Amino acid sequence: MSSQFFVKCAMYLCSFLIITNIAAQSSEIIKPVAREISESKLKKDFSKIEIFNPFTPSTERVMQTDAFATNITFTTVDAGVLESLYNEKKDAISLSIPYRDEVLELELIQVHILSSGFKVTSALGGDEAYNPGIYYRGIIKDDPNSIVAISIFQNEIFGVASSQKDGNINIGRNKKPGALENEYILYSDKDILVDYENKGCATPEPEGYESTFHDLLETSGGTRIDKCPKVYLEADYDLYVNKGSVTSTSNYLTSIFNNSAAIYANEDVPIEISEIFVWNTADSYSTATSFNALTDFKINRPTFNGDIAHLIAMDPGGLGGVAYTINGLCNTYKYCYSDVNSTYSDFPTYSWTVMVITHEMGHLFGSYHTHSCNWVGGAIDNCYTTEGGCPAGPAPVGGGTIMSYCHLTAYGINFSNGFGAQPGNAIRNTITAAACIEGATGETDPGYCASLGVNSEYEWIQSISINGVSNVSDNNFGYADFSALTAELAPGEMVNVTLTPGYISATAYPEYFSIWIDYNNDLDFNDVGENVYNSGSVTSSVSGTFYVPAAANGETKMRIAMKYNAGATTCELFSYGEVEDYSVSFIASDLNYCNAKGVSALTEWIDKIELNGFIRNSSSDGGYYDGTANVIDLMPGNAYSIKYSAGFTLLPTREFYKAWIDYNQDGDFEDSGEELFARKSKSANNINSSFTVPASALTGKTMFRIAMKNGAYPSPCETFLVGEVEDYTINILPGLQAGLKSEDSDLQVYPNPNDGLFQLVLNNYAEENMLIKIYDMTGRIVYTSIEPNTNGIAAIDCNSIASGLYMIRIYNDTQCIASAKFIKE
Structure with missing residues (x-):
């Protein structure tokens, strides 16, 4: 085995450990x-x-x-x-x-x-x-x-x-x-070799707040909040003197806030500056202690433009920072103070300033210190004497978080650690619960989620071919946007796809291809039926098919992912492989069928059609009815019964019926096998006929025509004197591939009907696992699962799908080997 393979394995293990660590810190793969x-x-x-x-x-x-x-x-x-x-x-x-x-x-x-x-x-x-x-x-x-x-x-x-x-x-x-x-x-x-000048934070813990705090912690957290606190910033006179002008002071404050906002953004918490006030004349704020300065600030600024007010000062002695309380939102204690380092002001000590400003706002947004005993499980770290007398928490080996005192220890505070799980949830849930906080006013930029391979040096997507649209590319460094390329797909039809991996050498690796199409244009690939294709493990070019729902329309995005050694998810950052995005448009058939009608239908007409669940009862339509907006699903190889009858204003007369389906979708009804039946009747009673859809019928939408003529059999393109013609749309659903097992006793569903919990029994199946897909009657995939094969038996739990008739299929790699229908009650 080549040394390159071992290098790849080592790198894969390293990357896997990194991504595993990311996943352990967050419910998302990437921050x-x-x-x-x-x-x-x-x-x-x-x-x-x-x-x-x-x-x-x-x-x-x-x-x-x-x-x-x-x-x-x-x-x-x-x-x-x-x-x-x-x-x-x-x-x-x-x-x-x-x-x-x-x-x-x-x-x-x-x-x-x-x-x-x-x-x-x-x-x-x-x-x-x-x-x-x-x-x-x-x-x-x-x-x-x-x-x-x-x-x-x-x-x-x-x-x-x-x-x-x-x-x-x-x-x-x-x-x-x-x-x-x-x-x-x-x-x-x-x-930095000098000691940190800031003396720390003296934020008091509000009496009796612990119960409210624990209620907030128990609230489900971890997702982006819609609310956006507005922050009023005030610069004291000493900071203005140090910076030299109102503009320079404002530049400094917005740049510091930009770093603080980035830390909050990495917790899915948006914040904005509403106003900056600069003291360009002497202020009256105390320089004795941080709390004295904060008290003066609150008295001097009883109202302000924002949700919280933050005084930023450059006082001598390193006064540190302080917030008036834990959770200052929507109350009279929405003030905090931060002292900017002055001793080393010739150096750009931004990280010190960012840390204290972010920390103090964190208190007003609902977080205690990490060495508080109020957290679930007690203190989070051991960087300072605990607040409450509980045992110290564990050492923060990777550095402390924002609400810690780890800047006073060798561990330090690393902004990339953010707030940590519990403080982050406390902040998100506190802001969410604050009735006075409104949403963000800045710009938004919606779009598709990201997905890419971190390393595409060893393997990448070499080429794709979808319905005649081909693209060949080299290593695109994990992701490529080929949205300028559009594949035209026909609704209600099968799509042929061929995907080919590329490798840096002759060594091939197990790759898994997946394709998603955003059918409902909601900027994600997560809806039922949007994962249209999964290849399973391949080392070379793979071909397959997927079905486009008959209702698909317009233009949208398609994503193709190739991941090493496992299937990708829609928004995943994975170790090895590549992702490519394309555009697709759905093009309806432009076939023009010949005209046919009855000149007069005053005395006799088609008054009923019933086929595979579709029923239409009608009076005279004047000789022709265009019912192509009605779509009737049929399956290749299946036999169907059709019921029809005539309506009369006078006594019944002899009527001649014929019906056709354009199975090969060539725009006519002249091909062998496209005539379904020929019947005659002198009765207003229902007539029953049957036909079988050929296994060779093309998947997708096509035309169904039924004609009733007085006195003789009609032809498909005839205009005759008395009678009526009706046209409908047939949707030929995907059938089993030629040579494979049809829907028979090889696959059984127990019980059937069921409530979504059932067993599959598949005879003569020796593979370790079963790849199972469930389709609704429009051809959409509503359930996909890989289940262990226990002597040909697999347990299925799909009780979340709606009630109705479904097709279940078992696949071996990409080929369907058995299928059955079942009813979900």
């Missing part, structure tokens, strides 16, 4: 921000941006930073590229940044962090003219657990990129004396 990036790749071009240029600083410059942190990367920023980036306001970018001995590629999409009606005001000037930055959010390429927020202004760029590997990487201008105008430094806060 929300990574999901946003993946979904954006389906719709947007990511412009490659190179703005940073590494350079080697002087020894003096290095010495200026050595006491602050190690492993600092020095760069310059191309001012022209920065200005262009600001002016062009690109929706999606791929930003390269040099960091230590590598180049990190940041995949970013533009986001909206300012609410509708956002404004900047100041103590002296009232409403201020302000041009916001361009705010981006995303991940480090190939690291779906990472999180990045970058803010672009006309002459400056701020941001933090966080990952388990590198910690929180600060990106900002070097403001040390002697630094170049366009000089920037990049460093991780885990490499």
Whole structure:
């Protein structure tokens, strides 16, 4: 066996462990921000941006930073590229940044962090003219657990990129004396050598809130909330003096908030800034303690534009942060305070500031500290003395979360960890329960979910062919959007598909193909019947068929996934393989059938048709009735009884009947076997005839014509003097493949009818598992399952499907080997 195979296996194991770890942390395979990036790749071009240029600083410059942190990367920023980036306001970018001995590629999409009606005001000037930055959010390429927020202004760029590997990487201008105008430094806060100045958080725990808190925790959480808290930010005078202007202060606050909003977004919690107020004259806030400053803030600002109010100050002494309470929504305690680091203000210490601001808002949004004893199971970590006297929690080996004090320990706080499961649920459920909070006012960008293979180096989708539409491509790095290619599919017909994997070498791997079509155009592939094809394990080209429902119409999206060693799901990030998206349109038949009618039907006409559950009773239709809007389902190889009769105004006369079905769908009724019967009768009573649909009948919609003529047999295209003609649509459902077992005693359903719980008994079946598909009478797949074969017996639970008649089929790989009908009561 080749060494390449072992390398692949090792990489697959590594990737599997990574994805397993992701899944263990969240009910979703990828985190929300990574999901946003993946979904954006389906719709947007990511412009490659190179703005940073590494350079080697002087020894003096290095010495200026050595006491602050190690492993600092020095760069310059191309001012022209920065200005262009600001002016062009690109929706999606791929930003390269040099960091230590590598180049990190940041995949970013533009986001909206300012609410509708956002404004900047100041103590002296009232409403201020302000041009916001361009705010981006995303991940480090190939690291779906990472999180990045970058803010672009006309002459400056701020941001933090966080990952388990590198910690929180600060990106900002070097403001040390002697630094170049366009000089920037990049460093991780885990490499900082100085002690963290912030003294921590003194948020009081509200008396008697524990019961409400536990009720909120017990509420089902974990999904994106529809509400979006609006945050009022206020900057004290010292922060204004440090930044130099109202605009610079606002730039700083929006960039910090962009990072905080990214952390909340990764918890599926949207937040927006409603207003920024800047003290450009001396304020009256206390600098003695954080709680004194917060109290002054609450008194000074009894009303404000937003759901919570946040004072951000640059007070000496590292006062830390404080919130007025746990859960300050929709009450009078909706205030918090954060002290921005001042000792090292020459360095871009954004991650410290982001941490304290995000932390204090977390209290107002309903979260205790992680060392609180109020959590289910007690304290979440051991980073600080517990609040409540319970035993300490476990060590946060991968770093602490936002509501922890782990920044005071060697573990640190990593933004990519977010809030953690319980604090995240507490925040989501608290905001959801807050009656005063409204929805987001920013822009939304709905679309299909993302799906891709993380690594397509070894295998990829080489080619597809669907109903004559072919596409051949090489490795597309896990995902390709081929929506410009449209496959035209006919409703009510079978579709032929051929799929071929591509490999880097002669070694072939087990691949599983799946196809989905969004039939109802609701931007997902999750509805019943939308998973139209699954190949099972293949190592080379595979061909198969699927049925297009007769009701399909318009245009929509089709997704094809090829995953190594298992079937993919619709929105999955998987280790090896590839995903491709295409467009499909549903084209109805353009066949034009000949005309036929009775000139007069005043005295006699067709007054009843009954076929396979369809019944129509009628009076005279004037010689012709177009009933093609009525669709009657028939199955190849099955025998059917048809009931019909004549209506008379006078005494019955002798009538001659014939009927035809265009089985080969060539637009006429002249082919052998297309005439169903020839009968004559001088009675108004029902007449019964029977016919068998040929096994060779083409799947899909076609024409059924019945004619009644007085005095002689009609031909299919005749206009005659007395009598009537009626046309209907027949939908030939998919039948068993030629040479395979038909619906007979090989497959039994017990009981039948049933309530959706039943047993299948299949004779002479030796495979380990049964691939089972259940179809409704329109041909839609309503149930798919792989069940273990126990001596030819399998138990089925499909009680969620509606009552009705169904076809159940057993497949061996892609071929149907047996089928049976059953009734779900």
